[in-house]
Amino acid sequence: MLNWVVTFFIMAIVAGILGFGGIAGEMAGIARILFLVFLVMFAISFVTNRRRPLV
Numbered sequence: 177m178l179n180w181v182v183t184f185f186i187m188a189i190v191a192g193i194l195g196f197g198g199i200a201g202e203m204a205g206i207a208r209i210l211f212l213v214f215l216v217m218f219a220i221s222f223v224t225n226r227r228r229p230l231v
Contacts, residue, residue, distance in 0.1 A: 177214045181207050 188203035 177210065177217065181210045181214060184210065 184203045184207035188200045188207060191197075191203060192200035
Protein backbone atom coordinates (compact mmCIF):
# COMPACT_ATOMS: atom_id res chain seq x y z
CA MET A 177 0.00 0.00 0.00
CA LEU A 178 2.78 2.38 0.90
CA ASN A 179 4.46 1.58 -2.44
CA TRP A 180 1.41 2.91 -4.28
CA VAL A 181 1.53 6.11 -2.23
CA VAL A 182 5.15 6.72 -3.16
CA THR A 183 4.48 5.87 -6.81
CA PHE A 184 1.57 8.31 -7.13
CA PHE A 185 3.52 11.00 -5.27
CA ILE A 186 6.52 10.68 -7.61
CA MET A 187 4.24 10.67 -10.64
CA ALA A 188 2.55 13.84 -9.32
CA ILE A 189 5.92 15.55 -8.91
CA VAL A 190 7.00 14.60 -12.44
CA ALA A 191 3.66 15.74 -13.88
CA GLY A 192 3.95 19.02 -12.00
CA ILE A 193 7.47 19.61 -13.32
CA LEU A 194 6.30 18.91 -16.86
CA GLY A 195 3.44 21.39 -16.50
CA PHE A 196 0.46 19.06 -16.13
CA GLY A 197 -1.01 20.81 -13.09
CA GLY A 198 -4.44 19.18 -13.17
CA ILE A 199 -3.10 15.66 -13.43
CA ALA A 200 -0.49 16.41 -10.75
CA GLY A 201 -3.19 17.61 -8.39
CA GLU A 202 -5.31 14.53 -8.94
CA MET A 203 -2.36 12.20 -8.41
CA ALA A 204 -1.43 14.02 -5.22
CA GLY A 205 -5.03 13.63 -4.05
CA ILE A 206 -4.96 9.91 -4.78
CA ALA A 207 -1.66 9.60 -2.93
CA ARG A 208 -3.15 11.43 0.06
CA ILE A 209 -6.19 9.13 0.16
CA LEU A 210 -4.04 6.01 -0.13
CA PHE A 211 -1.80 7.27 2.66
CA LEU A 212 -4.81 7.81 4.92
CA VAL A 213 -6.07 4.30 4.13
CA PHE A 214 -2.60 2.97 4.95
CA LEU A 215 -2.59 4.82 8.30
CA VAL A 216 -6.05 3.48 9.22
CA MET A 217 -5.07 -0.08 8.32
CA PHE A 218 -1.81 0.27 10.28
CA ALA A 219 -3.66 1.59 13.33
CA ILE A 220 -6.21 -1.24 13.21
CA SER A 221 -3.43 -3.78 12.86
CA PHE A 222 -1.53 -2.22 15.75
CA VAL A 223 -4.58 -2.16 18.04
CA THR A 224 -5.73 -5.69 17.31
CA ASN A 225 -2.16 -7.01 17.59
CA ARG A 226 -2.59 -9.90 15.18
CA ARG A 227 0.84 -11.36 15.89
CA ARG A 228 1.09 -14.91 17.15
CA PRO A 229 2.09 -15.28 20.78
CA LEU A 230 5.65 -16.39 21.40
CA VAL A 231 5.44 -19.99 22.62
